[in-house]
Amino acid sequence: MPDFSKEEAEKEGERAKESKKGKKKKKKKGKGGGGGAGPSQVPEDGAALAAAEEAELAAALEESARLEEERRAPDEQGSSSLAAERPPLVEEEEPPADFICPITTEVMSDPVMAADGHAYERTAMERWLATKSTSPMTGEALEYTGLFPHHMLRRQIREWQEAGR
Incomplete structure (x- = not known):
C-alpha cells in the first residue's frame, strides 16, 4: 500500500502542474467513497491524501x-516581449491632445477658454496676456482678453487622471 500512496502523490503533482494556476482542483473524496463504479483511486490513508494535496498546492x-x-520582470528589466504584449497602463498612455496646454505643453490642471476659442492653462495664459494681446495659437489680436473657466474640460482631465490611478 505505501508504494501506491507515493505513486498517487506523484500523479497528483503532475496533474496540478498541467492545470493552469491550479484552478482545476480535484474534489476531495470521503473515506471509502468511490463515488460510483469501481474501487476508489484515492487511498483511504489520510497521509497519502495530505501528500497529494500538498504536492498540488506546491505546484500551484x-x-x-x-x-x-x-x-514584474518587464518593469525591472526595462523592455521585454511581455511588455510589448501587455496593453499600456493609463499612466503610460499619452493624454488626449485637448488636455495639453499649447503654451506649456503639459496636461492642464486649471483650463480656461480664451477669446480665440482655445483652452489654455490659466497661469500660462495670464503670463502670456501680461505682455501680449494676441492668441498663442493663431497669432491674431484678441479683441477680448478675459479668460473663462473651462469646467467641462477640467472634469474630463480629472476623470482621465483618476482612471490612471
Whole structure:
C-alpha cells in the first residue's frame, strides 16, 4: 500500500502542474467513497491524501510565483516581449491632445477658454496676456482678453487622471 500512496502523490503533482494556476482542483473524496463504479483511486490513508494535496498546492504556488515573476520582470528589466504584449497602463498612455496646454505643453490642471476659442492653462495664459494681446495659437489680436473657466474640460482631465490611478 505505501508504494501506491507515493505513486498517487506523484500523479497528483503532475496533474496540478498541467492545470493552469491550479484552478482545476480535484474534489476531495470521503473515506471509502468511490463515488460510483469501481474501487476508489484515492487511498483511504489520510497521509497519502495530505501528500497529494500538498504536492498540488506546491505546484500551484510554483506556477503563481512564476506568473508573478513574469509580470514584474518587464518593469525591472526595462523592455521585454511581455511588455510589448501587455496593453499600456493609463499612466503610460499619452493624454488626449485637448488636455495639453499649447503654451506649456503639459496636461492642464486649471483650463480656461480664451477669446480665440482655445483652452489654455490659466497661469500660462495670464503670463502670456501680461505682455501680449494676441492668441498663442493663431497669432491674431484678441479683441477680448478675459479668460473663462473651462469646467467641462477640467472634469474630463480629472476623470482621465483618476482612471490612471
